[in-house]
Amino acid sequence: DAGVIQSPRHEVTEMGQEVTLRCKPISGHDYLFWYRQTMMRGLELLIYFNNNVPIDDSGMPEDRFSAKMPNASFSTLKIQPSEPRDSAVYFCASKRTGGNYTFGSGTRLTVV
């Protein structure tokens, strides 16, 4: 079991550019979550999917953020256009119903 795989590990981009973060959940898990971690706001849930369907996207900051889960083994979080205040560590997590939450190693995003 390779765990939850996120890519890239680090991303540095210029303000205004599009950023795409990727996540591969653990096979067989039916939930996928995107979290953002900052010093000021801690760990915030952005969105989560159940069986590839978005269930709660109330944490998505604004229209610049979008997330997709085209199949059970892949999800993306896109920011367009990116801004310096989007700089954070973005975590993906997955779980199966009744199981525990497993987190990826995170993507550290820096927008300059």
Next chain:
Amino acid sequence: GEDVEQSLFLSVREGDSSVINCTYTDSSSTYLYWYKQEPGAGLQLLTYIFSNMDMKQDQRLTVLLNKKDKHLSLRIADTQTGDSAIYFCAESPSWGGTSYGKLTFGQGTILTVHP
């Protein structure tokens, strides 16, 4: 909605016990978790407890749950310098004893262990 609160800092001497506290607001049945995050790393699940339990022990870790006060604590016995990290309390809803849905985190407690 759910809210989880933790104290921000704890400093202990190596070999002492550490106790990290957490309060939560969800009144329904819930799972409560403790995660550890080392610098630059992801979140590692340490232990969890279901809200119908009072205590759970796992090697050096003891979790105590006071359901009346909605208070959760994590005790680390014989704390080592390698235990220095951020510890997060989190909760998730449950239905029929099965966890589902989102995980809500506290702000995290920075544990510093001095030699």
